[in-house]
Amino acid sequence: MSRTDEPAASLNDEAVLLVGHGSRREESNEQVRTLAADLEARLGVPVDAGFLELAEPSIEAAIDALAPAVSSISVVHLSLFAASHVKNDVPAALRQARAEHPDVSFDNGSHLGVHPAIVDLLDDHAASVEADLGVDREDDDVAVVLCARGSSDPDANADVHKLARLLYEGREFSRVDATFIGVTEPTLDETLHDVAKHRPDAVVVVPYMLGDGVLTGRIRDGAAEFDDEYPYVDAACGDPLGTDPRLLDVLGDRWQEARTGSVEMSCDTCKYKVELDGYEEDVGGAKAMLRALDHREAHADRENVADDPHAHDAPDKHVAVCTNQTCAADGAPAVLERLRQAARDTDDGNVRVTRSSCLGQCGDGPNVAVYPEGVWYQRVEPDDADRIVASHLDSERIVSDLDSQLL
Incomplete structure (x- = not known):
C-alpha cells in the first residue's frame, strides 16, 4: 500500500506503520502487506507496511x-x-525520523510478544495437526513441541518458554516443550529425541513463525525425519501463524499501547541494560554504537565553531563489528583486530572501529556495519578487512561481494 496517490489526512490525522522484517520471498512480504490492509480496516486509520531489510519500502x-x-x-x-531489531534498529530509525519530520509525533509500540490471542492461535494449530494424525489429546498421549527461530537475546528466548508453558496450562497435552531451529539451544533435533524417550502416542510440532519460509521448511523436514526414525510415534508439523485474523487483535492492542504511551518492555531482563550471566559484554554494546552516532550528529554543526568549548572533530566513518556469541564463534574478534590495524595504517586516520553486540543477522556473520552510509557486510573474513578499508573507507566504493543487500 502507498499513500502517494491518496492523502492519508482525508482519512485521519493519525497513521500506523506496521514494521515487518522483510524476506527474499515475496510471498512473505505480501503477508505483511495483507496484515497492514486488514489492520487498516480494523482500526479505521491509515496503515502502511515498512520493512527492516530485504524488502521495500x-x-x-x-x-x-x-x-x-x-x-x-x-x-x-x-x-x-x-531482540535486536525491536530494541535497536527501529528506535534508531525513529530517532532519524523525528529529526527529519519535526512536525510529526512518533510513538513506538512493542513486539507481538506473549498474548492470549497468540496462545489460542497456537492451540488451534496444534489441534489441526492432531486431526491430521487422527489423535485426540483427551484420549491419547500427545506431546507438543513449540519451535521458534532462536535468538542471541536471552529475553526473547525466555518468551518462547513462557508461551510453551501457557500453551500447556489447562490443556490435556502430556507436555509442551520449547525448542529452536537455530542460534541457541535446545535444538529441534535434540528436543524431539528427548520427547521420544517418553514414548508419547503423537508429537505435534508447532512452528512459531509468521511466514512460511526457509526456517519453517527446516522445521517441517525435522519433524518428517523424526517421524521416519521413530515408527512408534506419529509426528507431524503444523503451519506458521500466517495472516490469521487473531493477529489483528494483538496488533490492535499494541497500537493502543503505543498511542497512549503505555508500552511495557522487559527492561529488567534486557541484555543491553543489565548484566546477565554470559552476556556481560553486551551491556551498552548496541546502545553505545547508537550513542556514538547520535553524538556525531548532535555536534556536526559545532565542528567549525572555534570558541565552542565542546567543539571537536567527529569521525568520518564509524565501523561496528558484531562480536556477539554467534559472530564471535565465526571469527569476529580476528576481523575486528584486522579492521583496526588496517584503519590505523590508512592515510585517513579519521575512522573509528568498535565492537558491537548483536546486529540481528545471526548465521550470516561475522557482520560489519559501516556508518554513516549504513552499509552492512556479511560473512566477513579477516582477509576482507584490507578490502573494506581500502575500497569503502578510503575510496567510497562498496565491497559488493560482501554487501548484505546483494548477497
Whole structure:
C-alpha cells in the first residue's frame, strides 16, 4: 500500500506503520502487506507496511510517504519477540525520523510478544495437526513441541518458554516443550529425541513463525525425519501463524499501547541494560554504537565553531563489528583486530572501529556495519578487512561481494 496517490489526512490525522522484517520471498512480504490492509480496516486509520531489510519500502521510505499527510505515526512491530531489531534498529530509525519530520509525533509500540490471542492461535494449530494424525489429546498421549527461530537475546528466548508453558496450562497435552531451529539451544533435533524417550502416542510440532519460509521448511523436514526414525510415534508439523485474523487483535492492542504511551518492555531482563550471566559484554554494546552516532550528529554543526568549548572533530566513518556469541564463534574478534590495524595504517586516520553486540543477522556473520552510509557486510573474513578499508573507507566504493543487500 502507498499513500502517494491518496492523502492519508482525508482519512485521519493519525497513521500506523506496521514494521515487518522483510524476506527474499515475496510471498512473505505480501503477508505483511495483507496484515497492514486488514489492520487498516480494523482500526479505521491509515496503515502502511515498512520493512527492516530485504524488502521495500524501507522504514525510512514508508515514514517519508506517510509523514506529509499526518500529524502522528504509531509504529507497530510485526516481530514475535523483542531482540535486536525491536530494541535497536527501529528506535534508531525513529530517532532519524523525528529529526527529519519535526512536525510529526512518533510513538513506538512493542513486539507481538506473549498474548492470549497468540496462545489460542497456537492451540488451534496444534489441534489441526492432531486431526491430521487422527489423535485426540483427551484420549491419547500427545506431546507438543513449540519451535521458534532462536535468538542471541536471552529475553526473547525466555518468551518462547513462557508461551510453551501457557500453551500447556489447562490443556490435556502430556507436555509442551520449547525448542529452536537455530542460534541457541535446545535444538529441534535434540528436543524431539528427548520427547521420544517418553514414548508419547503423537508429537505435534508447532512452528512459531509468521511466514512460511526457509526456517519453517527446516522445521517441517525435522519433524518428517523424526517421524521416519521413530515408527512408534506419529509426528507431524503444523503451519506458521500466517495472516490469521487473531493477529489483528494483538496488533490492535499494541497500537493502543503505543498511542497512549503505555508500552511495557522487559527492561529488567534486557541484555543491553543489565548484566546477565554470559552476556556481560553486551551491556551498552548496541546502545553505545547508537550513542556514538547520535553524538556525531548532535555536534556536526559545532565542528567549525572555534570558541565552542565542546567543539571537536567527529569521525568520518564509524565501523561496528558484531562480536556477539554467534559472530564471535565465526571469527569476529580476528576481523575486528584486522579492521583496526588496517584503519590505523590508512592515510585517513579519521575512522573509528568498535565492537558491537548483536546486529540481528545471526548465521550470516561475522557482520560489519559501516556508518554513516549504513552499509552492512556479511560473512566477513579477516582477509576482507584490507578490502573494506581500502575500497569503502578510503575510496567510497562498496565491497559488493560482501554487501548484505546483494548477497
